[in-house]
Amino acid sequence: MFETLHRYRYHYLMLLPGLILGGMFVFYPIFAACYYAMHDWSGFNSDKVFVGMGNFVKLFTDPIFWDAFQRALIFLLGTVPLQMTISLVLAVLLNNQLLKMSTYFRTMIFLPVVTPVAVIGIIWTFLLSPFNGPVNGLLLDLGLISRPVDFLGSTDTVMPSVIGVYVWKWLGITMIYWLAALQTVPDDVYDSAKLDRCRGAKLVWYIVLPIVLPFAVAITLISAVGALNVFPLIMSMTNGGPFFASEVMEIFIYRTAFATGDGSIPRLGYAAAAGVFFGFVVLSLTIGQAIATRRARAGAKEIRS
Amino acid sequence: MRSRLSPLRIVYGDHRANWRIGLVSAFLTVICLIWIYPFVWMISTSLKSNAEMFSNPGLIPQSWATENYARAWTEAHMGSYFFNTLIVTVGSVVIVTTCTSMLGYVLGRYRFPGRNILFFSFVATVFIPQGFTIIPVFELLSRLGLSSNLFGLTIATSGHAMVIFVVLFAGYFAQLPRELEEAARVDGVSFLKIFWYVMLPLARPMVVTVVIMQVLHAWNDFLLPLVVTLANPAIRTLSVGIYAFKGEQFIDWTGMAAAATISIVPIVVLFMLLQRYFINGLAGAVKG
Structure with a gap:
């Protein structure tokens, strides 16, 4: 034991700083969150009372929680397919080597990605505002609507609006992933396709897509996990409102733990339980993806050979 | 062509x-x-x-x-929030790059007792959402007396994002050739010096990627700074500051637009200058 420690002393020494950091902010919180989730705990200065699975039982019968969970799923299903398809189309267009301005297009589409989410949220609140907001102004001028639409203030339009802004914000990054995937398609594939007079949409659909499929699974996963962590955007646009109409999982957790608002006591154990459940949903998504990637990779190898 | x-x-x-x-x-x-x-x-x-x-x-x-x-910079405190954000960003980039490059180097290139379990732990936690860990992280910071100062915010910002970088570094170091390292060892260069003078310079593309991704993360982070600055508004970052601005002065659109411009200019300029690294770095993350 001591001998091993001595033999690998430098290895362990180099691991140390990172392990302390990871231990404090990654590994410890995971176990601590599971521990808190089994306690009734109202505020950081008060005592914890052990309730076992009580919080989870309450959680599963709490309609507000299920609504938040359901909204997170709606958000996921609303954004990911849109983001994946639009960015793929743009990536295929930009991947054309004869397109001289493709770098400029790429930069412009990528711009929202590097902009802080809170700033995006604020700008779009203005743009979508029913009072003098430019989007409403344009729609009124075009005669598409007769009076301003309160995009973020009405329960019917808030989710589609937030979904739209989210797709705009993150599309650039998905497009970069697609471009990276398209670059792995070997040149001779295009050349032989050209000889067979296979071009345009047919080329993309029958030849390029099957090759980039393994990447599609990874990109979908990254986008899906991103779509579940939408806290900052929704917080800065609507605070989860109006009437909880855009409250997703993390806003539920934040509100229960830190900002009860109406003066009621914070329920930290309950919020931790919601967090743990949310974490397991994400984890199962990840595992499902790992299996899917392995299968897709095996499939793509057959096509290529 | x-x-x-x-x-x-x-x-x-x-x-x-x-x-x-x-x-x-x-x-x-x-x-x-x-x-x-x-x-x-x-x-x-x-x-x-x-x-x-x-x-x-x-x-x-x-x-x-x-x-x-002028109004946004002084009255809305965007000036001091700007420097807070700068401190958190630079600090967390230094901490994250140092810690994760060393971790990734050892995990990616050496087999030693405990290596597999460690590596697996990092891979398994890559996608843990912030909502899962925020409550214990805040509690830990409070207990250490770091819950309302910039140092606490900086190390917590570093800690949350590091996992993915460890995995990226490990993958990068693992595929570098063995010869250089062995030549250096034969010459009697110590383990730590080999890392610093031989291996780390070789991993420069990955270092650039990690620095850029961490800058993006720190400049954009919201939930953590929001929670940490609840008790001490003086240490707000730009993201939280502009969110608070919206809550306090909802009618001052032009002031808020100025504040928003202030908070995106540095990151956009950085992106324009280092665009190639941003794009290649992110592309590298999906290819791996």
Whole structure:
């Protein structure tokens, strides 16, 4: 034991700083969150009372929680397919080597990605505002609507609006992933396709897509996990409102733990339980993806050979 | 260039291709102009007076009201939030790059007792959402007396994002050739010096990637700084600051547009300068 420690002393020494950091902010919180989730705990200065699975039982019968969970799923299903398809189309267009301005297009589409989410949220609140907001102004001028639409203030339009802004914000990054995937398609594939007079949409659909499929699974996963962590955007646009109409999982957790608002006591154990459940949903998504990637990779190898 | 030399093109010429490229370019130009309209609108609004904002819907401001920037910088404290963000960003980049490059190096290149379990732990936690860990992280910071100062915010920002970088570094170091390292060892160079003088310089592309991703993360982070600064507004970052600004001064659109411009200019300039690294770095993350 001591001998091993001595033999690998430098290895362990180099691991140390990172392990302390990871231990404090990654590994410890995971176990601590599971521990808190089994306690009734109202505020950081008060005592914890052990309730076992009580919080989870309450959680599963709490309609507000299920609504938040359901909204997170709606958000996921609303954004990911849109983001994946639009960015793929743009990536295929930009991947054309004869397109001289493709770098400029790429930069412009990528711009929202590097902009802080809170700033995006604020700008779009203005743009979508029913009072003098430019989007409403344009729609009124075009005669598409007769009076301003309160995009973020009405329960019917808030989710589609937030979904739209989210797709705009993150599309650039998905497009970069697609471009990276398209670059792995070997040149001779295009050349032989050209000889067979296979071009345009047919080329993309029958030849390029099957090759980039393994990447599609990874990109979908990254986008899906991103779509579940939408806290900052929704917080800065609507605070989860109006009437909880855009409250997703993390806003539920934040509100229960830190900002009860109406003066009621914070329920930290309950919020931790919601967090743990949310974490397991994400984890199962990840595992499902790992299996899917392995299968897709095996499939793509057959096509290529 | 490949397509220019294809046999069909040599026989038929490429008029048809030119026409199609022109069409695609025009289409993309329109899309991109709409795409960046929010930014143009934001900058334009930040230069209008509050009265002009309502009377002049056009994009060219008439008054060039730079006092919006002065108001945002001092009254809304964007100036001090700017420096808070800078400190957190630079600090967390230094911490994250140091810690994760060493971790990734050892995990990626050596087999020692405990290596597999450690590596697996890092891979397994890559996608843990912030909502899962935020409560214990805040509690830990409070207990250490770091829950309302910049140092606490900096190390917590470093800690949350590090996992993915460890995995990226491990993958990168694992595929570097063995020879250099062995030559150095034969010459009697110590383990730590080999890492610092031989291996780390070789991993420069990955270091750049990690630095850029961490800058993006720290500049954008919201939930953690929001929670940490609840008790101490003086240490707010730009993201939290502008969120608070919206809550306090909802009618001051031009001031907020100026504040928003202030908080995106540094990161956008950085992106324009290092664009190649941003794009390649992110692409590297998905290929691996």
